[in-house]
Each structure stands twice: as structure tokens, then as C-alpha cells.
Amino acid sequence: xxxxxxxxxxxxxxxxxxxxxxxxxxxxxxxxxxxxxxxxxxxxxxxxxxxxxxxxxxxxxxxxxxxxxxxxxxxxxxxxxxxxxxxxxxxxxxxxxxxxxxxxxxxxxxxxxxxxxxxxxxxxxxxxxxxxxxxxxxxxxxxxxxxxxxxxxxxxxxxxxxxxxxxxxxxxxxxxxxxxxxxxxxxxxxxxxxxxxxxxxxxxxxxxxxxxxxxxxxxxxxxxxxxxxxxxxxxxxxxxxxxxxxxxxxxxxxxxxxxxxxxxxxxxxxxxxxxxxxxxxxxxxxxxxxxxxxxxxxxxxxxxx
Numbered sequence: 001x002x003x004x005x006x007x008x009x010x011x012x013x014x015x016x017x018x019x020x021x022x023x024x025x026x027x028x029x030x031x032x033x034x035x036x037x038x039x040x041x042x043x044x045x046x047x048x049x050x051x052x053x054x055x056x057x058x059x060x061x062x063x064x065x066x067x068x069x070x071x072x073x074x075x076x077x078x079x080x081x082x083x084x085x086x087x088x089x090x091x092x093x094x095x096x097x098x099x100x101x102x103x104x105x106x107x108x109x110x111x112x113x114x115x116x117x118x119x120x121x122x123x124x125x126x127x128x129x130x131x132x133x134x135x136x137x138x139x140x141x142x143x144x145x146x147x148x149x150x151x152x153x154x155x156x157x158x159x160x161x162x163x164x165x166x167x168x169x170x171x172x173x174x175x176x177x178x179x180x181x182x183x184x185x186x187x188x189x190x191x192x193x194x195x196x197x198x199x200x201x202x203x204x205x206x207x208x209x210x211x212x213x214x215x216x217x218x219x220x221x222x223x224x225x226x227x228x229x230x231x232x233x234x235x236x237x238x239x240x241x242x243x244x245x246x247x248x249x250x251x252x253x254x255x256x257x258x259x260x261x262x263x264x265x266x267x268x269x270x271x272x273x274x275x276x277x278x279x280x281x282x283x284x285x286x287x288x289x290x291x292x293x294x295x296x297x298x299x300x301x302x303x304x305x
Contacts, residue, residue: 015089023286027160027194028062029055030293031187035168037297038180041248043173053116054171057129058164060109065136067102071095072140076148078202078209106133122174128167135159148211153192161188182246183296189234190292194285196227197264200272201279220272228265231288235261238296251299260288 032055040046067086074087074095086098110129117126138144139155146155165184169177199206199215200223206216215223238254241247264284271277 012089023283024066024194025059025062026286026290026293027191028058030191030289031160031164031184032058032168033297034183034187034293034300035165035170035180036172037300038165038177038183039169039172041300041303042177042179045172047172050116050171053112054125054168057109057112057116060105060112061129061133061136064102064106064109064133067098067105068137069140071099071102072142072145073209075142076145076209076211078205078211116171120174124174125167125170128163128170132159132163132167135163147213148209150212150214150217153195153214156192156195157188160191161185179246182241183300186234186238186241186296187293189230189237190289193227193230193234194282194289196223196230197268197282197285199223200268200281201275203275220278224268224272227268231261231265234292248299248303250302251296253299254292254296256295257288257291260284260291264288 032051036046036051070086074085074092087095090098110126110133113126113129117123135155136159139147139152146152161184162181163184165187166176166180169180196214199213200220203213203216203220206213214226218226235255235258238247238251242249242252264281267284268278268281271281
């Protein structure tokens with residue numbers, strides 16, 4: 001009996017760890033890291049206080065994104081078989097609690113960003129963050145639910161790429177930069193790739209819930225091929241930006257992350273139509289994204305050392 005109870009407790013702890021989605025908080029870190037390193041490369045200055053305050057705000061907003069997505073997906077039934085959904089772990093009657101739990105972090109994140117904007121006497125940073133939050137809500141939140149219409153990856157590209165990297169850059173250097181814009185394209189494409197990978201194992205549930213993700217629309221086989229082209233395209237763009245001297249030569253360090261990219265492409269091409277086997281592909285995508293983003297930022301920093 002004790003063994004059974006221990007196994008149940010162990011399984012529940014694993015589900016809670018999955019529900020926290022700790023690896024996905026890299027999408028709050030990498031845009032901030034890359035935007036900041038571009039600013040340092042161009043100005044040779046670093047405001048550590050601004051960085052840490054904005055990092056705190058970004059993490060708070062990401063908590064809201066993760067929690068509210070579980071709540072909104074529970075409303076449509078898409079997560080009915082997702083054992084590590086917060087709602088499935090605690091019961092549907094807790095939906096309002098989790099909604100307001102997430103909203104409280106959103107409020108803290110926006111207030112923190114507002115404080116930065118007040119100190120900087122410039123509302124641009126706050127505007128960028130508010131736009132990102134509005135787009136983030138439109139992905140899953142009613143009445144929009146744009147992610148259900150198959151354009152979630154586009155929203156992700158704009159939110160975590162163009163807006164987030166630009167905001168991080170502006171937080172350090174209140175102006176605009178071609179290099180920061182190019183870097184935001186790379187980060188946006190890599191972040192969207194994580195979301196794209198998250199659809200492969202839940203095609204049936206998405207269809208049942210009326211969520212027409214790109215993988216649902218294209219089918220898993222074509223989507224697996226698209227994933228490879230998408231991934232290779234990211235590295236091709238980095239090389240182009242280096243050739244055009246928009247990126248420094250050392251940004252090619254990011255190519256080391258091809259180790260994870262190739263692993264991801266092989267895994268998805270082999271198991272695209274086997275939900276139990278392909279379900280972990282988004283974590284391989286996170287490893288690719290994290291290593292690519294960190295190394296890209298290091299490539300910007302090293303010439304300044």
C-alpha cells in the first residue's frame with residue numbers, strides 16, 4: 001500500500017513540475033538577453049538595474065501567459081487529456097482562482113514596467129510591453145482565440161521576437177537599431193518554432209476542441225518537413241546577417257546549437273504521427289532555442305571585451 005501511495009505522490013509531483021513549465025520561462029529570458037547584448041555591443045554600456053527590473057517584469061508576465069493559457073484551454077476542452085494542466089490537477093472549480101492568480105502577476109509585471117518608464121521619462125517601453133500583452137491575450141483569450149485559427153505562430157513571432165527584443169534593446173538604449181530588428185527576427189522565428197512543435201502530439205484533441213493549428217491544417221508529415229526548413233532557415237538568416245555585417249562574425253557561435261536542431265528534426269520526422277513518442281519534441285526545441293539565443297548574445301558581447 002505504501003509503495004502505491006509513494007508512486008501516486010511521485011507521479012503527482014511530476015505532473016506539478018510539468019504544470020509549472022519551467023523550461024518555457026526561457027522565452028522570457030532570451031529576448032531580454034539578446035536585445036540587451038545588442039545594445040551593449042552598440043553602446044559599450046550596460047544598465048544592470050534596468051536589466052534586472054525588466055527581467056522581473058518579463059517573468060511575471062510569462063507566469064500570466066502560462067497560467068491563463070491553461071484556464072482558457074480548459075474552457076474549450078482542448079486540454080481534456082493534458083494531465084499536467086493546472087485545471088485538471090486542481091479541478092474546474094478552481095478556474096477563477098487560477099485566472100486571477102495569473103492576472104495578479106500580469107498587474108505586477110505592467111506596474112514594474114510602468115516604474116521603469118517613469119524613471120526613463122519615456123513611455124515607449126511600456127507601450128511595447130502593453131502591445132505584447134494584448135497580442136498574448138488574443139492568442140488564447142476570448143473572444144479572440146486567434147491561436148485556434150492557426151495564426152498563433154505569427155502572434156508568437158511578433159510578441160516574443162519583434163516586440164520583446166526591441167523592448168529589451170530600448171530598455172538599455174532608447175532608440176531603434178537595424179541589428180536589434182534583425183536579432184528580433186531570429187528570436188521570433190526560434191520562439192515560434194517551439195509553439196509549432198507543441199502541436200504535434202495533440203492533433204486529435206485540437207481538432208475536437210476546434211483548434212486549427214498549422215499542424216492540424218497541414219498534417220503531421222508535411223508539418224515535420226516544414227519544421228526542418230523552418231529550422232534551417234533560422235541559421236541561413238544568421239549567416240546572411242553576418243555576410244551583410246549586420247551581425248558580428250562571432251554570432252556564428254550560435255551554429256553550435258545545430259546539435260539540438262538536428263536532433264529535433266530527426267526526432268519529429270521519425271515520430272511525427274506517434275503522439276506518445278513526439279510529445280517531448282517541444283523540449284528539444286527549447287534546448288535549441290536556449291542554446292541558440294545564449295550563443296547569439298555571446299557573439300555580440302565578445303567583440304566588446
